[in-house]
Amino acid sequence: MFRFLHRRLPHVALLLLSACGLARCAAEPADQATIDRLYSAPAPVTEAGQRVFFIGHSLIGKDMPAMLAQLAPEGHGYESQLGWGAELQAHWEPDVPLAGGEVENAHPRFREAREAVASGDYDVLVVTEKIGLQASIEYHESWRYLALWAESAWAANPDTRVYLYETWHETDVAEGWLARIDGDLGALWEREIVDRALTETGAERPIYVIPAGQVLAAFVRRLDAEGGVGGLASRADLFDDSIHVNDLGDYLVALTHYAVIYGRSPVGLPYELVLADGSPAAAPGPEAARLMQEVVWDVVASYPRSGVRPPG
Template sequence: MKNPALLVAGAALLATVAGALWWRMGSPAPIPVLAGLDDAKMASLYASPLPVIDRPLSVFHIGHSLVNRDMPAMLAQLAGEGHRYESQLGWGAQLQSHWGDSPVNGFEAENAHPRYRDAREAVNSGDYDAIVLTEMVEIRDALRYFDSARYLAQFAESALAARPDARIYLYETWHPLDDPEGWLERIDADLARYWEAGILRPALLHLPEGSRIQLIPAGQALAALVRTIEAEGGVGNVTDRRDLFSDQIHLNDLGNYFIALVHYAVLYGSSPEGLPHELKRADGTAADAPAPETARLMQQIAWQVARSTPLTGLAP
């Protein structure tokens, strides 16, 4: 007859092992800590601002629905005649998939427009003054599973090999409004811990000496705008953060207009103050416009954040 005590002990051991396995399988993989340029090398690399652009740019956008079709179209209208752009987009697409090492989710739907161009072909063509890349959201999952820094470096290397004077940009985005850590709290923390330490610094380590990737601090600017508007109880036709979004993460026309201003400020190194605020969407229809006082605030904040955030390539 089997010893009841041994049966109980064995059952307890199996339960412990099963629990440990469930915990391991159910827990997210740790975010890798990668080597990257140290503070001193970063300070030296970005010590000098980029020369200001005084001509229309050709820009290629690589990303997903937080780039979308309307924001680049609005940027082109802000920049004026001569600004040219194309893109490759996806649904929550990783840089890895845009490189071609996995399928781009939503590829056919998101690129069914006249501005589409194959990302690798575009980057290797040397046709563009600026290449703007962003990584998927959730950014933590991008770092855990999709080797973000490696693919940012590969895109940058290819662009610079084709055109040494090309400017490479990393577009910092955001996460859902209902993030349990807090929407503003995560934007405050994520730039340093994920976008810079997790992607930008490790990518720079693999580029030729002296090569730079500038930052487009859209998440930082969006947080600054929301803080100002909510502290004032609303400005014009924006009362709080929800008035900038169509759902928990995607922007509406007002939000896209603001992010286009941030792109303009960084790419052109020029204040967007005084630029038009009544623009069209990519399909030619009239976009919902910010009220004049809202537009003025958006333009001021876009320029302030672009100048005050390190790594944008602008003079402080």
Template sequence: MYFRLLCLLVLLTHTLSAQELPPKPAYPFGIKQIHSGHSLTDPLFYPHWPGQYVNLMSSVTGIPAWQLSNVTIGKSTAPGSSMMYRWDNKISNGAPDARLDIGNWEVLSITEVVPLAVEGGNTQSWYLNRLQQQRTYLSNFVNNAWSNGNDGKGVPTLLWTTWTSIDGKDGPFREMLDSQGKEWEAMQEYANKNRPAGAPPVYIIPGHKMMARIYDDIQKGIVPGISDIKQLFSDNIHTNELGAYAIAMIHYACMFNKSPIGLPNQLIPNPPANTPIPTPEFAGYVQRMVWEVVTSYPRSGINMQSTDLTSEEGHFQLRQSGNTLFFDLQGHESVCLKLYDMSGVLIHNECVVSGNALPLTGYQSGVYAYTINSMKGDFMYGDVIVISGD
């Protein structure tokens, strides 16, 4: 059913440009995903193998993490490698190869080496060749995935975008996030323009947007426990456990079209002493921030302004009409709703009974996070909501 719906979607929308992407299908939790990249992909799996993302997927699926590694979640990386290198060279050490082994997988996530070549960055032929290569080889992987992936049924591709060195050696860090972002988008557009008939569009996992948001929020003093971007890094470009947590959250959001709000903050079992573990406050910030970044970026294909939301467990149904929430609590007597601004400050706390409407008035226009929990404590759900100011 998932495959038929995906094919119908892409056949109807193939002629749309990258700026007019159709909504991205939500992939099921058990989808076989392979991640092609380098050391900025590795935080999904390290430090502390099998990694916070794999441990998160273990908690979601109920399958032991070690059974997911390179079976359901594939690591296909080479240090410092470009897509051209990974196209021309088989991944070593028995790891799955995102080109040659794509028939065994159901979705491809891929990234390019940084810094990217950018339009106007240099006029020398080697630079212009590199600019074209990064677009061409993304297209090669995309087309190979659709033609040969999943035993010939076709595999969609997500583009994981990253960042440059925080020490400024590649250029001012914050400025580079924006300038590199334009090329990530150009790569996406090139691949979408040149994809085979019937292939779904490439969507972006916007790591560059996430890092820009974190950087800006640190400058505003609203990231819990963090006063410098360096606190999320182990060196000038590689993230530590805190940065890896954010990477896990954005991959979860973009893979499954689901809000990470309410996910665990502790995803490293038995961590060594002095391991930086996300506090509940930091984790809550990251989850809300990631969902806002993803859903406000059209190239992710994920839009949070849905009119009907249902909890994964079926405990309740929630419908938004304007600035009013309507509840059908599926037999529960009452639930409590907490509303937060995007800096994590609690601004509304109210309990409602089944069938009640909850007007959210008196707030400025913007994006807010909320959690809903049963007064009996048997479920909790979190997401974000757009409110139009009075």
């Protein structure tokens, strides 16, 4: 029997590698009953300003968190660690290069991520994953590193709320930008990243989702349906290039973070803000700003994994 197993062992190993790739096997996604339990109640938000730590790349950037700080209640604070197209793995592993870190983190709000999260100083941890998302999941174990960041935050401060920031692919993606946003939320962001991370962490606490990709898609659809609003005609008015948003897009994403983190409607918030360097941001104007704020609240308040429930 032993000789048989010894002869068969290389074949068993090959089967395991073909099933799991070169990385370890992924945790099974949490089942629907677990998901329903974790997201049945709203997130425990407070009236006070929150201290937020961001981990990610240029789709967080420097300006969006600065805009959020201007929208948030008194006492809000933030720091970040960013890279160029950085995976969650690169932020966690000391021997994996963090491309562009020396450039992206050359600002006063930088704090080394492992030390920051383990400090217990933060009420909120916001992380995001590298785009293209499928490759990040397959080759960089997105679910595993989301779980590691969440566990580190909770070990230091059990009250920290952990959020995965849903972003978007390039506007010229072959399958269609809106189609990718529609399909990726459930198939990739939720099932392949969050739900596997929930299993990895023991499914005792939710990991919430900031649905910024969904908000962008909903706002673009409203622009298309109404033939433009307040000087904004189409998706192109929100982007600097095929993936990076401009000041107006950053404002929309900052509103989304505000609505999720604070559990409040952003309708009525200011829209004339400044960038991280103190210079004026391009402002959307009152009509477009109002539509942005309304769309954000419609999306966030109807999405259970945001942790937000509308009053009443």
